[in-house]
Amino acid sequence: MNIEPAIRIHPADDVAIACRQLLPGTVLDSLGVTVASLVPPGHKLALRDMPAGQPVRRYNQVIGHASAPIAAGQHVHTHNLRFAAFERASEVGADARPVALAGSPATFDGIVRADGRVATRNYVGVLTSVNCSATVARAIADHFRRDIHPQALAAFPNVDGVVALTHSAGCATDAEGEPLKVLRRTLGGYARHANFAAVLIVGLGCETNQIQGLIAQEALAEGTRLIAFNIQDSGGTARTVARGIQAVESLLEEANAVKRQSVPASHLVVGLQCGGSDGYSGISANPALGAAVDRLVAHGGTAILSETPEIYGGEHLLIRRAVSQAVADKLMARIRWWEDYTARNRMQMDNNPSAGNKAGGLTTILEKSLGAIAKSGTTPLVDVIEYAEPVHARGVVYMDTPGYDPVSATGQVAGGANLICFTTGRGSAYGCAPSPSLKLSTNTALWQRQQEDIDLDCGPIVDRLATVDEIGERIFRLMLETASGRATKSEQHGYGQNEFVPWQLGAVM
Missing domain, CATH: 3.40.50 (Rossmann fold)
Structure with missing residues (x-):
């Protein structure tokens, strides 16, 4: 296979990208340059002499300024190229051209939820309000792992799995501040995600990120698709894990009652x-x-x-x-x-x-x-x-x-x-x-x-x-x-x- 030794992306570029290791003395006829120093694969090769301070272009865009004089054929990298701020003028919408829509719509086999949203996967999720409930959430999800308990989901072949998504936050933060709002927005997005047939939210009970506060901010609704409780009210770790397993089991039959159908891309x-x-x-x-x-x-x-x-x-x-x-x-x-x-x-x-x-x-x-x-x-x-x-x-x-x-x-x-x-x-x-x-x-x-x-x-x-x-x-x-x-x-x-x-x-x- 004859691989080009280097690629110049735009005719105005000052550098080419090595497609293989380039050794000193290698003549690149197509680029009109002789390699002056070893250039590793994926790295830049100077195509012309550039004085210190000169902008260096790739993609016909400035990628930095020469921090030292660069000779044609030399390796261009951190030793002679540096970041420097410069004005990047642009005209709003200059390249915003109308999209030519495809004549024949592409399709895929998706899962259409009751509200019309389309899923690409079909999971049951176990979310946590705080890091303190992470171990419990993982224990609940692990009960349904096919690699550990092959029979746990044997009767539910249309369910892709039960997954615990835990995190290290949820407390010791401003109850009215941006960090908590962003965390709740993230958890709310997952709780509503079309790829979850249903979601269980597990908390500790005393955390800043109270489950009811999360539900209120994100306009979630407890019911057949969302179940929520905490460890303190459930009587501790073992009882909460058992309660969680029972809750997931109650969700699986409906979660399994789906079939894929052709939908537009x-x-x-x-x-x-x-x-x-x-x-x-x-x-x-x-x-x-x-x-x-x-x-x-x-x-x-x-x-x-x-x-x-x-x-x-x-x-x-x-x-x-x-x-x-x-x-x-x-x-x-x-x-x-x-x-x-x-x-x-x-x-x-x-x-x-x-x-x-x-x-x-x-x-x-x-x-x-x-x-x-x-x-x-x-x-x-x-x-x-x-x-x-x-x-x-x-x-x-x-x-x-x-x-x-x-x-x-x-x-x-x-x-x-x-x-x-x-x-x-x-x-x-x-x-x-x-x-x-x-x-x-x-x-x-x-x-x-x-x-x-x-x-x-x-x-x-x-x-x-x-x-x-x-x-x-x-x-x-x-x-x-x-x-x-x-x-x-x-x-x-x-x-x-x-x-x-x-x-x-x-x-x-």
Whole structure:
């Protein structure tokens, strides 16, 4: 197989990305440059001489400034490229073009709930109001684990499982403050999620996050789909576990009484994630996922882009896609909030990329953000919402979340995502019950090394064996198959319960 040694993404770029390790003295005729120093796979190669202080471009966008003189053929990375603030002017809506709707609607086999919402999975959930009830919640769910008690759900083949989603918060916080409101919003989103046939909420009894306060804030209703109680009122651990098991057993027959039916792809709400990114992310998996998102939106579906620290520096591209000034203003308000938030905590927005990202070839947050935004495709940005808020708009929606994948995806699922698509270049082993998570590798070496965790390889794009559009079509079809019930690699391994991580804001007292 003849793999191109390096890829220049845009004719105006100052760097190319190495497709394999480049040794000094290697002549790259197609790029008109001779390699001057060792360049690892996924890392950047200078295509021209650049003096210190000069902006360096990739994707035809500034990814940083030279911190020292760079000669053509040299490795470009943290030793000679740095983050620097600069003006990123943008015209609101300049790229917000009308979406051409698909003529023949795509479909998947979903589960239609009584209220018309469509599920991709069918779980019973055990949620907790506070960390103090986590052990009890897990004991209740473990009683129904098929790998431990094969007969527990034998009579309920249409139930995907009983899962406990626990967390470390719920007390020692301001009873009227934002941290508790955000936690309750997150728990409320899960309690209402279409992928849960029913939910049990277990508390301790004396916590700040009182169950009735959660129910009131989120306008939940106790009944056949939601049962709630606490340990103190139930008489302790063993009695609460027994009560919980009995409660779940009472829910299983109705939860099992479902069948899949063909529904339009417009019922898909897909959360977009990237983790363990590398220099190939913005070349292969992210733009290919973007091509799949364009297809999804053309079929009336919704995609949620998130991770505000990982779009920082590229927000001007999203503003150009905003459908209105109001949407653009909401996005910029969240950017300003993060600048203040990081300053208050003595951090900087360029604390990202992570060590693994840098080892994979990403140097600055600007470079990482430009590649991350590619996941959202090219259609208009129709709304901007806060963490764990319900998604109502159709099309590409931005949800403000941290860049930490479990926290970000938890917010997306709380907002209604019934599928997650997760690109990775370094390797990820992630799942997020009750919504299935698809893993997409940016390079074939990762696919070959960690195939048991990866659902689809986007590496053929780097190797010039497939186009972005071709892989985008494969991703879109895999979305539909997964939404129809096909198990993802993370589901096969049992991921999903430990990855529930609500965003914790504010002081713990």
